[in-house]
Amino acid sequence: MSEPDFHQILGVTPSASAAEIKRAFKRLAMRWHPDRNADPRAHEQFRLAREAFEHLTGLRESEPPVSTDEKPSAQRPKGDDHRLHVDLDLHEAAFGGVVTVTLAGRVGCESCGGSGRRSYGRTTMCSACHGSGRVRSGGGLKSCPSCSGKGYFTENQCADCEGRGWNPSDRQLAVSIPPAMMPGEELRVAGQGGPAPEDGEPGDLYLVLHTRPHPLFRLEGRDIHTDLPVSVFRVLAGGVVDVPTLGGIRETLLPESSSATEIRVTGAGFPGRGRRSAGDLVAHLQVHYPRFLSKEQKALLEMADQILHQQLDDQSPPLARWRETLKQQQNR
Ligand SMILES: [Zn+2]
Ligand SMILES: [Zn+2]
Numbered sequence: 474m475s476e477p478d479f480h481q482i483l484g485v486t487p488s489a490s491a492a493e494i495k496r497a498f499k500r501l502a503m504r505w506h507p508d509r510n511a512d513p514r515a516h517e518q519f520r521l522a523r524e525a526f527e528h529l530t531g532l533r534e535s536e537p538p539v540s541t542d543e544k545p546s547a548q549r550p551k552g553d554d555h556r557l558h559v560d561l562d563l564h565e566a567a568f569g570g571v572v573t574v575t576l577a578g579r580v581g582c583e584s585c586g587g588s589g590r591r592s593y594g595r596t597t598m599c600s601a602c603h604g605s606g607r608v609r610s611g612g613g614l615k616s617c618p619s620c621s622g623k624g625y626f627t628e629n630q631c632a633d634c635e636g637r638g639w640n641p642s643d644r645q646l647a648v649s650i651p652p653a654m655m656p657g658e659e660l661r662v663a664g665q666g667g668p669a670p671e672d673g674e675p676g677d678l679y680l681v682l683h684t685r686p687h688p689l690f691r692l693e694g695r696d697i698h699t700d701l702p703v704s705v706f707r708v709l710a711g712g713v714v715d716v717p718t719l720g721g722i723r724e725t726l727l728p729e730s731s732s733a734t735e736i737r738v739t740g741a742g743f744p745g746r747g748r749r750s751a752g753d754l755v756a757h758l759q760v761h762y763p764r765f766l767s768k769e770q771k772a773l774l775e776m777a778d779q780i781l782h783q784q785l786d787d788q789s790p791p792l793a794r795w796r797e798t799l800k801q802q803q804n805r
Contacts, residue, residue, distance in 0.1 A: 484497055494530060499671070505519040506672060551670070551673055551674055553676045554666045554667070559572055566654050567652065568719075573645050580641075580642040589638035596625050597625060604625060606623055648680060650680075655743070659682070660679070661677055666678045698756075700756075700757050701736070701758055713725065716756045717756075719741075736758065
């Protein structure tokens with residue numbers, strides 16, 4: 474028993490490309506799919522076409538068969554996936570929010586009801602035979618090949634949609650962004666990609682998230698860095714400073730050592746998700762010195778300085794003795 478002629482079943486030439494075979498199968502599938510066609514022959518016709526398609530495309534390494542799976546969902550063709558870049562502010566990325574994206578959509582053509590054809594064809598004269606339907610050939614006249622001897626063409630493509638059956642139409646889509654989405658991560662919005670092919674489902678939309686620069690915070694991994702101005706008096710005296718975080722002000726104790734240059738607030742950075750724990754807030758201390766001091770401030774500082782000197786002398790007896798010697802020499 475010889476193999477059926479798969480090319481003939483699909484109505485393509487033996488040299489047909491994979492794309493041509495695909496198109497031919499799609500045409501037949503649209504016509505004969507049992508879901509769409511009540512004709513008793515439909516089932517067998519569809520089965521034959523699918524067998525031919527799968528056989529022919531299976532022969533091409535680069536073109537795997539559409540599906541050998543019997544599940545109907547796996548057989549449904551899918552529209553293109555689309556990718557869209559979305560800028561969030563850091564707060565939205567951390568705690569979630571709603572963004573509105575503009576998508577290139579389609580709206581069915583009202584003029585033709587989506588068919589792409591107009592009900593009354595517009596007639597244009599054939600320019601090859603000037604409407605006569607015949608052209609000169611080898612001293613005689615023959616039927617015009619351009620118009621098949623009719624002398625005119627009937628144009629019944631819908632002019633409003635150029636035969637597509639739809640017109641482009643932007644649409645707005647509000648998308649909820651879940652919390653703790655890091656820049657560069659993608660959010661899948663099912664069914665909002667390219668339009669569904671005949672008898673298929675639409676593609677998916679992928680939102681690629683980015684964060685706008687923040688005036689206060691810099692994101693490094695999940696840690697958030699910020700600069701924090703602190704007065705030199707506060708640094709010397711120690712105590713509590715107000716550290717800004719994404720979630721608000723955090724009162725934080727300054728480190729014991731007044732020479733520390735940063736404070737780390739554990740877990741106060743970018744929130745965690747899944748197995749990733751939250752980052753830290755790292756405040757880089759920017760110590761500010763006063764430009765002018767009042768008399769009272771100066772007096773207080775003098776007092777503080779003398780106490781400090783006393784401590785230095787206590788800590789270093791040789792220095793204290795040397796100072797004493799200097800004083801005695803000056804007094805001579
Ligand atoms: Zn139309
Ligand atoms: Zn003609």
